[in-house]
Amino acid sequence: MGKHAAAHVHPTTAIRLALEAGVDCLEHCTWLWPGGLDIDEPLMEEIVKRGTYISLGLPSTWYRVPLGDIQDIMDKRGREALLGPRYESIRRMFESGARVLSSSDAGSTAPRIDELGLLLEFLANQLEVPAHAVITSATILGAEAIGLGGEKESLEAGKKADFILVDGDPTTDITALQRVDTAMKDGVAVAGGGNVFL
Numbered sequence: 001m002g003k004h005a006a007a008h009v010h011p012t013t014a015i016r017l018a019l020e021a022g023v024d025c026l027e028h029c030t031w032l033w034p035g036g037l038d039i040d041e042p043l044m045e046e047i048v049k050r051g052t053y054i055s056l057g058l059p060s061t062w063y064r065v066p067l068g069d070i071q072d073i074m075d076k077r078g079r080e081a082l083l084g085p086r087y088e089s090i091r092r093m094f095e096s097g098a099r100v101l102s103s104s105d106a107g108s109t110a111p112r113i114d115e116l117g118l119l120l121e122f123l124a125n126q127l128e129v130p131a132h133a134v135i136t137s138a139t140i141l142g143a144e145a146i147g148l149g150g151e152k153e154s155l156e157a158g159k160k161a162d163f164i165l166v167d168g169d170p171t172t173d174i175t176a177l178q179r180v181d182t183a184m185k186d187g188v189a190v191a192g193g194g195n196v197f198l
């Protein structure tokens with residue numbers, strides 16, 4: 001119908017139905033089935049082939065609380081049945097070549113707007129997703145997924161100059177993304193040196 005559509009899908013059955021219905025973006029994409037959590041490989045291949053976006057929708061507790069602490073408070077069964085396989089499935093979704101988006105689960109665990117850097121740090125340092133893939137998932141792919149491809153997804157002549165300058169090289173130290181020096185919007189500095197210019 002020409003409309004951009006996203007579907008909130010945890011079970012594998014829901015992922016399959018959403019894909020068959022032709023949605024553009026799968027929210028969470030948790031791969032739950034009655035026996036646990038695991039990727040359905042043929043379905044994953046279909047997601048890659050179609051170029052369907054996967055928006056992770058991670059709870060803020062994942063990146064706010066140290067991993068060891070989360071594992072301590074979950075019982076062994078929950079840890080083994082859910083958390084480990086979910087981490088592994090996220091790594092594999094990135095590796096598969098799917099268009100994975102780094103997103104928080106706004107509305108469930110009250111993520112703050114300034115916490116995206118923590119989420120990206122979690123993916124790169126805890127789940128060992130390559131930094132380049134993590135940065136792409138939060139910039140180029142994010143812009144494309146919400147219909148801003150061709151306008152804001154990369155720094156090129158003719159596109160809108162919305163970008164940040166950070167202290168450090170995020171491809172070798174992802175935490176550099178949390179040290180924003182200057183923010184540019186439409187080519188004009190809107191924040192810098194700790195000040196907001198509005």
Ligand SMILES: [Zn+2]
Nearest residue numbers: 008057105108
């Ligand atoms: Zn959700």
